[in-house]
Amino acid sequence: MTAPSVGFVGLGNMGGALAANVAQFGLDLVVHDAAGPERAPEGTTHLDDLAAVARHAEVVVLSLPDGVISEKVARGLAETADRRVTHVVDTSTIGVSAAQRITDLLAASGIGYVDAPVSGGVTGARARTLTVMYAGTDDACTRVEPVLAALSDRRRRVGDRPGLAQALKLANNFLAAVALAATSEAVAFGTSAGLDMGTMLDVLNTASGQNNATAEKFPRQVLTERYSAGFANSLMAKDLRLYLQEVRELDGPTSLGTVTSSVWEEFAAAEPGVDFTRIYPFVQGS
Secondary structure, three states: OOOOOEEEEOOOHHHHHHHHHHHHOOOOEEEEOOOOHHHOOOOOEEOOOHHHHHHHOOEEEEOOOOHHHHHHHHHHHHOOOOOOOOEEEEOOOOOHHHHHHHHHHHHOOOOEEEEOOEEOHHHHHHHOOOEEEEEOOHHHHHHHHHHHHHHOOEEEEEEOOOOHHHHHHHHHHHHHHHHHHHHHHHHHHHHHOOOOHHHHHHHHOOOOOOOHHHHHHHHHHHOOOOOOOOOEHHHHHHHHHHHHHHHHHOOOOOHHHHHHHHHHHHHHHHOOOOEHHHHHHHHHHO
16 A cells, blocks of 8 residues: 555644654654644654645544644635545544544545544653553555554554543553652652652562552653653643543442542642643642
C-alpha cells in the first residue's frame, strides 16, 4: 500500500514531538499550528490555514487540547472545498462522547476517523516508546497504519469503533493521576518523618508500593527538581473531568475519581499551567 500524504494540526509539546517523528519516518508531511510556523519541526512545511492542509493531505493527524477544538478542526477539514483528506487520526484526549460526535460529523462527509490517544509523555514520544492506543473500523485502521507506525513503535488497536481508545486513555490517566497524587502524599509523609526521598524511592520500587510515579516521575522529575515532564496540570485536571463525566454517564463508581479530581482541580487553580509533576511541592505545602 502506498503511504499517504500526511497533515498534522497542533504543534504543542506532544504534537511537535509526534510531528517530528512523522517527518523523520520519511512521510510527506505538512503541518499547521494556530500559533504560527515557529513550532514547525525540521523537515516539515508549515501551511497558514487548515483548508490548505485539507487540500494537501490524505490523512490528517490532530494533537489538540480538548474535544471542542478537535471538533472545530474536524468540521473545518470536512467543509473544505476540493479537499484531499480521506481520514483523520486524533491523538488528542477528548473523551468518548466527543469522539463519537466527530465520527458522525466526518462520516457525513465520507471521511474516516481513527481515535488514537497517546500515553508516555514528550520524552516517550521523542524516544518512540509512547503507547498509541487506537480504535476504528478495519478499513480506516488499515489505511492509516503507515501514519500510526510513524508516530511510535508501540501501538495497540483496542476496538473497532472510535471512542473506545478514549475510554482506555481516560482510565489510564485516572490511574496516573491517582498514583502521582498518592505518591506525593506518601513521600511528603516520609520526608517529614525524617526519611531521605532517594532512599524511600529505592525501597518503594522494590516493594508493593511501586508505581509509575515512584519508578519514573519522582526519580526523574521530583528528586532532581526538574519538573519538566512536559504535561500541564491543567490538562490533567481536564482529563479527570472527562473521566468523571464519562463514568457518571455509565453509572459507574466515582468515589476515588471524585477525590482525585478535586485535588488536581485545586492544584490547577492554585498554579495554572505548571508541569504536572509539581503536584509534589503543592501537596507537600498543603
